[in-house]
Amino acid sequence: AQSVTQLDSHVSVSEGTPVLLRCNYSSSYSPSLFWYVQHPNKGLQLLLKYTSAATLVKGINGFEAEFKKSETSFHLTKPSAHMSDAAEYFCATGGSQGNLIFGKGTKLSVKP
């Protein structure tokens, strides 16, 4: 069965420093992988998606993620954090019913 595991429940960085949010996946076939962001009292917004094309995926707001099959990972990175990046981030993979299967989330805090 497909699943994703987010390795950190909370990450704290200083403004202007790099962001790394970690996600490992488990899948019996080539997965589709996604990163979503959720700001307080808002719905989920898609940051980027991997669908077996380029392994380095660029998303919105300067985020990118690299698909590493050998490590079964799809970590989200950003070179320089901004205060507005503070939010909850969810890694997800595609389920067999056309649904999304989400990890438990990583809360990103950005210190001034």
Add this chain to the structure above:
Amino acid sequence: DAGVTQSPTHLIKTRGQHVTLRCSPISGHKSVSWYQQVLGQGPQFIFQYYEKEERGRGNFPDRFSARQFPNYSSELNVNALLLGDSALYLCASSLARGQLGLYEQYFGPGTRLTVT
């Protein structure tokens, strides 16, 4: 263009009651999915509807039901509410049903349900 809209925004119900949540997809989208997000967890898949038929169901009890109307809007119904049903209920719409890489799911802001 309007995004996915959900109503109501917040709802407080008592154990044992029934609740109906509503979702209007983006214009032109024919697929609607429902997710439950309990505090501190990722969203969990409840249902997917496409062209007014149920196309997928997550691991939820029969107290949960849904339907999709000819205009592609959708309702999620929950009977005999339990305290554990307290959650944010998210609706997502997509153009069609199929490979998620092709048909992105766009999420609404959710309905916050509190069961007391």
